[in-house]
Each structure stands twice: as C-alpha cells, then as structure tokens.
Amino acid sequence: MQYVTLNNGVEMPVLGFGVFQIPAAETERAVSEALAAGYRLLDTAAAYGNEEAVGRAIESSGIAREDLFVTTKLWVQDAPAQDNTRRAFETSLNKLGLDHLDLYLMHQPFGDVYGQWRAMEALNREGLTKAIGVSNFYPDRLIDLIVNNEITPAVNQIEVHPFFQRADYQDLMREHGVRIQSWAGFAEGKNDLFTNPVLTEIGKHHDKSVAQVVLRWLTQRDVIAIPKSVRAERMAENLDVFDFRLTDEQMARIATLDTGSSLFFDHHDPEMVTWLAKRRLDS
16 A cells, blocks of 8 residues: 655555445445455545444454544534534544544535634544545635635545546645545546546556556545445455556546546536535434
8 A cells, every 4th residue: 555644744545445325234344345455544424324334344344443544524514513513523433433533524615614624623633533624625715724724634535537637726735735635536437437448548558457547547646546346356456556657658648538627516506505505414
C-alpha cells in the first residue's frame, strides 16, 4: 500500500474500500472480504445506512484498530448545528463500535456549514477524530471555509474519474494543503468507461484491466481512491495496481478524456441544492 500525508501529519492509505450503495444486509460480508483482501482504509457515511454493518466487520476481523483508517461523514444538521453535529458524530461512532475516527467529513456544503465545522474542529482537538475534512465542496465554498475557520480541511472528497478529472482544482487544493479524494472513480460505468478504447489499449499494454488502469491513474496523481465491489476477486484486482506505472504519454492520453463536467449532479443546481439541504436522516 502507498500512503499520503495529510496536512496535520496523519498518514492515509491512497487506496481504500468504499461502501456507498452497498445494502446494509450485504455490507458486513463485503467489508469482511475487503479487509481479508488487504484493504485498511474503509469509507462509509451516516447517509449510507450501513455504519453498523461496517462496525461488525471491523470487530470480527481481529485487525488492530491502529492498523485501520476509518472514515465516515456528517449529514446536514438542523439548528443548533454545533450541538447536533456532536450528537451525529457520537451516533456514528457508536454504530461503528469505535472510540475514535481517523477522518470525519462534512458530506454536503449545505446547512449551517460553519456551525457544523466548529463542532468538527472541537472533535478534532479532543482527539475523537484524527482529521476532519469535507465532501462535495466546490472551490468557492472550500476557500471560504478555509479563510473563515481555524482548521483547514485535510481532505475534500469529490467526483473524480477519467471524464471529470478536476486537475485544476487539485492544484488549488494542493496550494492550501487539502488532499483530493475521489468518489465514483469508475464513473459508475457511465460513458462506457469499462470498454473505453483508450483505457482498454493502455490496459493491454500493462496486462491490466480498465479498472486497474483507472485506479493507477488516480493513485499516480495522488488522488485517494475508494473503489467499491461486492465480489472478492474484484476487490483483490482493485488492490493490485502498484506493480506498474503509467507513462507520461499514457497519462496525457487519459487527460484527453476529460469533459470538464459532472456525470451525476450539479451542486450549484437550485433543485439539487434544495433536495440535499432539506433531506434529513431518520436517526
């Protein structure tokens, strides 16, 4: 495994296992198989509804806590945001069965962002989470948060894949000490990613699958990746990406695939903002 160092000195695996859209009933098995395959970074969220299953898999794995890097995410909180953020954190921690997190992310840039962030800063200072960060923050929101608060986010987890590469944004984040993390690294198969001729040809050159090429492309850019799979053989394949390196020419060819646009949703769209900002979790 390769690691990146966050802005507070914490080391984070550059490749982990995500559980978005894995039903709670399947999550425990999937995470157990991922841990057995060698994954040590696990990424979940309160909004995914599977934190308890992740926690059961961690407990049954027998892996020492210090050898794991566990991330979960805060959903939009009602007022008073600071109090409710702490309660939401404690709920997530209890569901996971842990005494601390390695990384706690604000899932969406909506609601009382600054109240939520102040509570997250306090949790970080108390050692309840080793690092704090954000998710789905566009440049304007990220810079505003940095300028107006004491702790700079360690990570920003955003949509990054060959069709939406975010290279300029990554440069901006790097200037401010924020690590970029990808969600939907495979674009959920959109735009026929797994049969893309450029990625397929590069894969043949290295005797690797398209998925492995994409993960090597991400990790070679120092983009933290969290691929998801419910198949043990695919989990192992996704980890097997550190024994080859893409050439500058291959990286340049992949760069030509960038459309510059999201394949999912726009956080600037008023209807999407309304839906996300008003959504509340059941517990």
